[in-house]
Amino acid sequence: MAQLTHSTDGSTLADILERVLDKGVVIAGDIKIQIADIDLLTIKIRLIIASVDKAKEIGIRWWEQDPNLSLSKKVKELEQANNKMSAELRELKARS
Incomplete structure (x- = not known):
């Protein structure tokens, strides 16, 4: 058995x-x-x-080209927003 x-x-x-x-x-x-x-x-x-x-x-490597998953697109957007706000702040300071 x-x-x-x-x-x-x-x-x-x-x-x-x-x-x-x-x-x-x-x-x-x-x-x-x-x-x-x-x-x-x-x-x-x-x-x-x-x-x-x-x-x-x-x-x-599909996730590297996906703009929704890639940090590079978000970083660029944040940099652009930061640059825009910095320019607006400089303009406001120049006015006062």
């Missing part, structure tokens, strides 16, 4: 997450709804889970 063995060297959630982020995971799938061989809806799902370093290593 075969005996059951249990692993005593378990992995914690942190260990598993570290391995997943280090190596990366790709999940891909398609969902298609058809009636009588007519496609009503097709959903393509592509999901990559990886660390930022791993993503950069494989050439994924």
